[in-house]
Amino acid sequence: MTLLAVRGLTVGYDSSRQNRPAVDRIDLNVHPGQIVAVVGESGSGKSTLAHALVGLLPDTARVHAGSVTFNGQRVDHLPDRRWRRLRGRRIAYVPQDPGSALNPLMTVRAQLTEALRLAGNRPLGDNALTEALNRVGIPAPDRVLGRYPHQLSGGYRQRVLLGMALAGRPALLVADEPTSALDTTVQKTVLDLIEDVAAHDGTSVLLITHDLGVAEDRADRVAVMSDGRIVEDGPTAQVLGRPQAAYTRLLLDSAPRPRATRPAAAEPLLEVRDLSKTYPGTVAVDGVSFTLGRASTLGLVGESGSGKSTIARMITQLVEPTGGSILLDGEPIAVGCPRVQFVAQNPYASLDPLMSVGRIIAEPLRALRVGVAERSRRVRELLDDVALPAEVARRRPTALSGGQRQRVAIARALAPRPDLVVLDEPVSALDTVTQAQILTLLQGLQRKHGLAYLLISHDLAVVAASADRLAVMRDGRIDESGTTVDVLASPATPFTRELLAAVPGRLAAPR
Structure with a gap:
């Protein structure tokens, strides 16, 4: 049937x-x-x-x-x-983004109760709510029911959404x-x-x-x-x-495939020594040290909340470290240093929708007091670098696809001619084909301009396809590091083996 x-x-x-x-x-x-x-x-x-x-x-x-x-x-x-x-x-429906699908003004208890009511379930007491959350693998649901969506991790929000969808046993x-x-x-x-x-x-x-x-x-x-x-x-x-x-x-x-070669030794560009960041009641980063070579890529992977993005924000001077040091060519990185640039995860949110693409790309140059004629020439050069036609400079981000927007974000990052680009989940919002195009673009730009990349991602397959070296983070610390090929072939810690086992499909394996 x-x-x-x-x-x-x-x-x-x-x-x-x-x-x-x-x-x-x-x-x-x-x-x-x-x-x-x-x-x-x-x-x-x-x-x-x-x-x-x-x-x-x-x-x-x-x-x-x-x-x-x-x-x-x-x-x-x-x-x-x-x-x-x-x-x-x-018939039940689970949308892509639990952050926008759940009502931020209602507790989990109120939203789940409404879902059970609409599904025609009786009774609607806490036992029914607890059963619905237990069914989707949420331990200690009593602690979750009174919370609002923003107080939950992405995984918990998605499980709550799934629990609501399955409330009527569709x-x-x-x-x-x-x-x-x-x-x-x-x-x-x-x-x-x-x-x-x-x-x-x-x-x-x-x-x-x-x-x-x-x-x-x-x-x-x-x-x-x-x-x-x-x-x-x-x-x-x-x-x-x-x-x-x-x-x-x-x-x-x-589909991303792991590199199968070991990188040659590279001259150190970025040195992170015993870096830490503490918030009230939380240690976000705890004594992290690593080195990134010139014109090479270090992949930083781990679960949400492991401290990856906090490290990115400290290196780009958006967050002040609690302890440790960040050195570029042996010197502390100054605030606003043009040699270090950042590409964010979401190209939809990182570009001003009211500005033209040309103005967006030229913005860092304007801050560096580059003249108008030179800015215009540099914008044309950068659009060519990221394989976008010159006429895109007149358009606004809302008229572009996700992949085109991310190319614009990359062009903006390259405008001050940096030595280091920090890429925080640069392809996670993109489909597989567009991911491959952006990763290929980044590799080409690295060879052309001698760029070093700190590539931060939760997607081990993406990092494995792009990084020379790999560092695995867990609970604010580096759990394991080494060349990408060595970490993938012989993971030394149970956590790295767990991450590898969770990568879906044979598609993540080498050809």
């Missing part, structure tokens, strides 16, 4: 300037207890498909053709009132990039929970993801989307092991 049957579904947006629909004549089946992954780049139509299946298309979207049948009932044109009865009880769970913002070990925990629900409760799962490793690890079937259409669909082993479509092969080729 088919639980979800999609036939010829076509969805378009009224505001779109393109004639091509966002979802174009899609056919898709999901059977009871089955996990089906829909994979593809950003803009391929994955999220529009997910929203159409759960009745959450925006007012600007229209179902132009086709049908969606759930458990034998047509649902593609249900009125909102009927959808509200169905969604949360029989027949179908639609999960839209449910782990893309999570570190590797928390990602594994959340995916384990989803897989357990499918195996033990018979819940069907439609898993929307750009991560082929996640699809390979968890899905029974994979459907590959490109430009609104499904270009390949079949059993996971067949689609990922023997791909027929050129686009599927492109996705597979874009």
